[in-house]
Amino acid sequence: MSNILDGERHYGWISIVLHWLVGFLVIGAYFSGFQAGQIKEDFEMLEAQGNPALEQQIETLKGERSDLMRIHVGVASLFWLVLLARIVWRTRNGQLPAVPQQPEFLQHLAIWVPRLMLVLLTVMIFSGPMIIWSYGYPISPFGLFKIPSPTGPIDGLGGNLSAIHIWTGHILASLLLVHILGTLKHLVIDRNTRSLKRITSPKQPS
Template identity: 30%
Template sequence: MSSVQLTGDEQRYAGRVRILHWLIAGLVLATWPLGLMIGFVKEDVKLDFYLVHESLGFLILWVMLVRIGARLTSTAPLIEAPALEKAVAHLVHGLLYVFLIVMPISGFLATNAHGFPLEWFGLFTVWSPIGKTPDIAFVLSAIHGWSAWILLALFALHFAAVVFHHVIRRDDTLYRIL
């Protein structure tokens, strides 16, 4: 396939979609490692790691909801690619959206079910829809943990596609979201 040259803003995502994309990417790249590190930090700072991890995760949830709204109310640039490639791209993007919602919800509910209210950045307590519910806490924690690994795999696929398009194909796919 030949390289497609962009001719202006009609070949890019709307500005608000691009901003939200990179905001979410940054938040996830900060939140994911924090969550992974919680098991390895000293007890005296563990709660601080939880506070930041959970607060960022809750922020991701709300920014993702805004992003979905922005994406639904704007048009996407056309993708010039074979049908299978388009289908895989849509599947991976759809799954990224799903897991960027499932992961923070399951984490928030797991925190609640374990009996810990979310203290959002230490500013205020977020209302708990389920309260302390030990019988489902570990299920919610498992969903959250598996979602994190699935999200990492999806991110790796997404990043591999970016590299493929930018380095191998040398097309303008990356510039649609920049």
């Protein structure tokens, strides 16, 4: 059980698995959503030209975006369970202290960046479904089942929520980059592997 649960100086397997699950889901959701947004801009630019010869290309791009959005919605749907589990688990167990022998502001950064990421993830998993529902569409995770809109179409809401969702995603990606750079600093500059070891192995002390 000591390897499964958190200790005073190390994370257990539950925390480690939840940490990496959230990380990979964030990356998958961000890049699928970002690419879908880029494709949307591309076909909207082509549509604005009003050239009938571009219709086939536009339809192809729309199909590619639909495929990406199915992946994005499916991956994001997994957040509900994983993020809830992570919040409950972290609230129950607390957070290990930051790696010692660091400047005070870096120790505060190490504590608050993960907390801010959880807040932003919460905003995203609520705003994402509401965007779809505000247009009156159901949510269909990986096409397995449908969750109908509880609100029906709401004029103007989808656009505002999309802006919040997109910018929250960019801020979240930036914080994830800060998180990764912090780990690289420990490894490359400080020559300290404790930060990485305690989130990859339950047996390593912090």
